[in-house]
Amino acid sequence: MALGRRGRDRTINYWPGFVDALSTLLLVFVFLLSVFMITQYFLTQEMMGKDTVLQRLESQIRQLTELLSLERASGQAADGEMASLRASLDAMQAERDDLRGRLAAIPGAAAENGREQALNREVEAQKDATASALARIELLNQQIAALRRQMAALEEALNVSEKRDVESQARIADLGRRLNVALAQRVQELTRYRSEFFGRLRTILGNRPDIRIVGDRFVFQSEFFFDPGSAALRPEARTELDKLAGAILELEKEIPKDIDWALRIDGHTDIRPIANAQFPSNWELSSARAIAVVQYLISRGVSPQHLIAAGFGEFQPIDTSGTPEALARNRRIELKLTER
Incomplete structure (x- = not known):
């Protein structure tokens, strides 16, 4: 049964990548529309x-x-x-x-x-x-x-x-x-750097089942960094984050100064509620995990101006089936290279 479940986990699901690509195009269109509206306003x-x-x-x-x-x-x-x-x-x-x-x-x-x-x-x-x-x-x-x-x-x-x-x-x-x-x-340049950056991360971190690229995001399972219900980084996660920090530092040197970019760290949980003195809800837990990753990257020399921490709680699932495997996929940390 474990081997069968692992096979299902490794099945490539193209639908999230397709949705993310459409989301990116929609965001670009909305941004262009906003610029046009601002121009029309000043006119x-x-x-x-x-x-x-x-x-x-x-x-x-x-x-x-x-x-x-x-x-x-x-x-x-x-x-x-x-x-x-x-x-x-x-x-x-x-x-x-x-x-x-x-x-x-x-x-x-x-x-x-x-x-x-x-x-x-x-x-x-x-x-x-x-x-x-x-x-x-x-x-x-x-x-x-x-x-x-x-x-x-x-x-x-x-x-x-x-x-x-x-x-x-x-x-x-x-x-x-x-x-x-x-x-x-600028969008084309940032897209090119995103592809190169994610390719470099894939090479550095290896072909692990708990790390994957979905659309324009690099997705880590939460268990890669944290114990269940915790926002404290696991010791073995720090080694991988050191590799990630090195890749980001190289990226800071390569991207031109006139491109206003940032690496957004998104924390996500599954739908199971949490309520304790430290984390009254999944909002706090997901935000605390994103902040923990950002703080560690800053401690390794990454510029705070190029980092964003965001918590989404359980409200952005990538699998809504409710199975144990779906819950595990929804507990994740995502990296997204974007414009500020």
Whole structure:
């Protein structure tokens, strides 16, 4: 029976690897979609800022147009007033000239002379009013010219803003394309290093039945590192972890600095509950085991920036059949080379 069970354990199950490959592709797609959404968000924010500037410029143009219309109306009223003043002045001057002629024909007409003086004063007053109206019209003309210059400047600023908006959209689109290309390159590079790293681990650790590669993860049975219900590393596990640490240190030298990578250590348990003073649940047990592996690798010189510890409890099984063999497969430590 033991030999039969060992044969079943060594049967290659391609389904988890296929699922993990699909999961990796899905994660890459989700990441690319997130980058696209972030790009669209910044583009929307910039466009909203441009729209606000355009609305403010259009509001200023409308205000200036209204002021220009008012000034033009005032100018027309002033022109009408000035024309009326000139007509009145011309009539008074004609009346004055008529009175002078009559006075010249009638000697000693003092009353008429007084009338002429009054008309002269009124004519002078009309002249002053006409001069004041002319000055006002000149001021209005200057104001209208200034408003026209300001409107021209605003229209030019609006055109420049629209041109910059078009250029900004083109730059953002180009940035998105370059970002997608760079991301794809980084994913390809990391995939290549992952394959080389796992191949190196397989060579270092040997072809053991309790160590296998499933998809993009290197899977150790928990019994390889820990006694049942414990998070303390077994003495024989430290020798194998020393080999693992050496492989990681070589990997740190090979992967370029601009690739932000990390080796994630995942702890998993089976579905049987645990509840004691040290581990109230399988969450604590799986997390403690992952942390124990990470701490030992750090003690062997591996950079903490390249390590992640995660506990999944019993909630990520790879075999749900409930048999003793399935429970054993679900109690595991997984290594996954990924981006941070």
